[in-house]
Amino acid sequence: MNARTTADTPNTGGAGSTVLVASDLDRTLIYSAAALGLDMPDDLAPRLLCVEVYQGKPLSYLTETAAVLLAELARTTVFVPTTTRTREQYARIHLPGPRPEFAVCANGGHILVDGKSDPDWQQHVRRTLAAGCAPLAEVRAHLSRTADPAWLLKERTAEDLFAYLVVDRARVPDGWVDELAAWAGPRGWTVSLQGRKVYAVPKVLTKSAAVAEVARRTGAGRTLAAGDSLLDADLLLAADAGCRPGHGELADTGWQAPHVTALGRRGAEAGEEIVRFLLRAAGA
Numbered sequence: 001m002n003a004r005t006t007a008d009t010p011n012t013g014g015a016g017s018t019v020l021v022a023s024d025l026d027r028t029l030i031y032s033a034a035a036l037g038l039d040m041p042d043d044l045a046p047r048l049l050c051v052e053v054y055q056g057k058p059l060s061y062l063t064e065t066a067a068v069l070l071a072e073l074a075r076t077t078v079f080v081p082t083t084t085r086t087r088e089q090y091a092r093i094h095l096p097g098p099r100p101e102f103a104v105c106a107n108g109g110h111i112l113v114d115g116k117s118d119p120d121w122q123q124h125v126r127r128t129l130a131a132g133c134a135p136l137a138e139v140r141a142h143l144s145r146t147a148d149p150a151w152l153l154k155e156r157t158a159e160d161l162f163a164y165l166v167v168d169r170a171r172v173p174d175g176w177v178d179e180l181a182a183w184a185g186p187r188g189w190t191v192s193l194q195g196r197k198v199y200a201v202p203k204v205l206t207k208s209a210a211v212a213e214v215a216r217r218t219g220a221g222r223t224l225a226a227g228d229s230l231l232d233a234d235l236l237l238a239a240d241a242g243c244r245p246g247h248g249e250l251a252d253t254g255w256q257a258p259h260v261t262a263l264g265r266r267g268a269e270a271g272e273e274i275v276r277f278l279l280r281a282a283g284a
């Protein structure tokens with residue numbers, strides 16, 4: 001727990017001294033234009049680096065300062081991007097710094113090792129889901145039955161593991177998400193609302209389980225985490241220390257844990273604050 005390293009000593013040395021940093025991506029490290037929250041005067045706005053292009057258009061950004069700091073974090077720790085994105089969605093992101101050896105996609109459904117999904121982990125996940133929750137088809141059928149086309153924009157499944165809806169959030173009736181969560185809970189599914197997306201994810205499909213497996217393989221002595229949504233709560237709880245930004249589902253619901261620092265900044269500036277926190281906590 002007390003293992004500290006310096007910038008001169010890459011903390012990928014012996015077992016136990018390695019610091020693993022598992023961070024969520026969207027609205028934690030990278031931000032869409034709508035999520036940037038640039039509410040300062042335009043002439044004071046930070047310069048941005050685009051790290052994702054989708055259908056020929058820029059989609060996700062971080063500040064140039066955050067980019068420099070993130071590259072340093074990736075050089076000095078075992079940095080593990082830990083996302084609910086599918087592998088395909090993750091592949092569009094080009095973060096600064098060395099390409100991470102490990103990444104967690106699909107909310108823990110896939111561990112990428114040098115860009116390839118680990119087959120042993122896939123098998124483990126299949127077994128865990130078969131035993132631990134109602135089938136995806138049942139959840140999809142319920143979503144189709146209860147979501148109203150008046151505000152439902154898209155209905156998607158991710159990697160055959162979980163489902164999400166893209167909605168016109170302003171038109172979703174009060175209480176609909178809570179009702180969905182109440183239906184899903186006893187069936188072993190959890191519901192998370194993030195921006196325009198409503199996720200339904202098996203409770204046993206967690207970022208923390210996949211990160212624990214990466215920690216085991218790398219011999220990490222300490223794990224640090226960062227995230228903004230309900231799907232990051234287990235990741236933060238399982239880490240030795242962590243932080244969350246001033247925006248997002250966790251901040252909005254007042255979620256807290258003794259070893260998780262609630263940072264104050266919102267939007268892309270929070271991204272910068274998060275990387276600074278992680279660097280400091282890693283002792284880099």
Ligand SMILES: [Mg+2]
Binds near residue numbers: 024025027227228
């Ligand atoms: Mg997020």
